[in-house]
Amino acid sequence: MNDLIDKQSSVPSYILAVETSCDETSVAVVKDGHVVLSNLISSQVETHKAFGGVVPEVASRKHVEVITLMLEQAIEQSGIRPRDLSAIAVTQGPGLVGALLVGIVAAKTLAMALGKPLIGTHHIAGHIYANRLVRELQYPAMALVVSGGHTELVHLESEGKFKLIGRTRDDAVGEAYDKVARALGCPYPGGPHVDRMASEAEDVVPLPRVWLEAGSYDFSLSGLKSAVLNALNQAKMRGEALEPSAVARGFQEAVVEVLVEKAVRAVREYGSRQLLLCGGVAANRGLRAALQERCAKEGLELVIPPMEYCTDNAAMIGAAAYLKWIRGEGTDFDAKADPGLSLEAWSVQSEA
Numbered sequence: 001m002n003d004l005i006d007k008q009s010s011v012p013s014y015i016l017a018v019e020t021s022c023d024e025t026s027v028a029v030v031k032d033g034h035v036v037l038s039n040l041i042s043s044q045v046e047t048h049k050a051f052g053g054v055v056p057e058v059a060s061r062k063h064v065e066v067i068t069l070m071l072e073q074a075i076e077q078s079g080i081r082p083r084d085l086s087a088i089a090v091t092q093g094p095g096l097v098g099a100l101l102v103g104i105v106a107a108k109t110l111a112m113a114l115g116k117p118l119i120g121t122h123h124i125a126g127h128i129y130a131n132r133l134v135r136e137l138q139y140p141a142m143a144l145v146v147s148g149g150h151t152e153l154v155h156l157e158s159e160g161k162f163k164l165i166g167r168t169r170d171d172a173v174g175e176a177y178d179k180v181a182r183a184l185g186c187p188y189p190g191g192p193h194v195d196r197m198a199s200e201a202e203d204v205v206p207l208p209r210v211w212l213e214a215g216s217y218d219f220s221l222s223g224l225k226s227a228v229l230n231a232l233n234q235a236k237m238r239g240e241a242l243e244p245s246a247v248a249r250g251f252q253e254a255v256v257e258v259l260v261e262k263a264v265r266a267v268r269e270y271g272s273r274q275l276l277l278c279g280g281v282a283a284n285r286g287l288r289a290a291l292q293e294r295c296a297k298e299g300l301e302l303v304i305p306p307m308e309y310c311t312d313n314a315a316m317i318g319a320a321a322y323l324k325w326i327r328g329e330g331t332d333f334d335a336k337a338d339p340g341l342s343l344e345a346w347s348v349q350s351e352a
């Protein structure tokens with residue numbers, strides 16, 4: 001634990017947060033864990049498009065190019081003087097190690113120069129607490145995390161206490177969307193294209209639902225992705241062409257049905273007071289609509305952050321870091337980037 005940080009629940013806090021775990025560089029200043037004073041995001045997606053996916057070395061270099069200027073601008077836009085910042089938070093993992101390292105070096109340097117505490121933050125805790133930027137959270141809560149790198153169901157017994165109850169055994173949902181999109185001839189990132197095609201489709205290619213063993217909250221996406229590729233290949237061998245929109249719709253319906261069923265079953269079993277949707281795939285219209293309809297029918301409260309807080313951003317890292325700040329739980333300055341950082345181990349240690 002870092003001795004620069006004390007239990008601080010009564011004074012306003014201004015946390016500067018840095019996120020560089022993948023292909024977005026982002027810096028934010030967040031007041032009291034939920035008021036966003038600035039949140040700058042520089043996306044590298046155009047650079048990586050040419051390669052059909054994120055190239056780790058290129059991502060690190062791009063973070064280095066913009067991080068210093070973004071730190072300056074995020075502080076300036078927030079209207080907070082650097083000396084009035086309470087702490088410096090940074091995504092410590094999971095993510096691409098070289099990309100994480102850029103944010104960590106920048107955050108440590110700033111924290112040391114200003115004499116502020118450092119708070120190494122879990123990226124998925126950030127995605128989950130993006131919901132705190134728009135709503136007061138009620139516990140126990142259930143989070144459905146769906147992004148390019150993660151597909152998880154996380155039970156929050158109380159504030160900052162994470163228990164992973166289900167995860168993908170192979171591809172993440174966003175990753176499967178991107179692979180199916182590529183097979184349908186769409187550019188990277190393909191998720192939004194598949195979503196749009198699915199909503200325009202008149203027909204549907206039926207595809208399997210992957211439930212795994214009875215009672216399991218895990219997911220598996222690679223079999224479904226293979227079923228899509230097989231359907232396309234078999235049609236080609238027969239000299240026919242499948243309507244891409246019908247394939248997109250079949251894929252989306254198969255994904256959404258399993259996500260919604262498992263999330264709602266988890267909410268029931270754990271007595272969750274809210275279902276929190278988060279991650280880049282939370283932008284998916286089919287998923288949002290199906291969850292909204294199902295939750296309304298069952299009388300469950302569903303929280304979905306606005307798009308800017310669903311995709312990678314530093315405001316969500318500031319929101320998660322606040323959990324540690326109010327409990328005086330800082331991070332040592334010798335902390336390293338940790339691509340395998342455990343969410344459960346990152347849980348808060350004490351009551352606020």
Ligand code: KG4
Pocket residue numbers: 022146147148149150173174175177178189190191192195279280281283284285310311312
């Ligand atoms: O959370 P995110 O921005 O980055 C990660 O931390 O992974 O998620 C990006 C992923 C990409 O795979 C992208 O294709 C997917 O989210 N995505 C979508 C949609 N918008 C973004 N997938 C399905 N439907 C969408 N509308």
Ligand code: ZN
Pocket residue numbers: 123127147279280311312
């Ligand atoms: Zn993410």
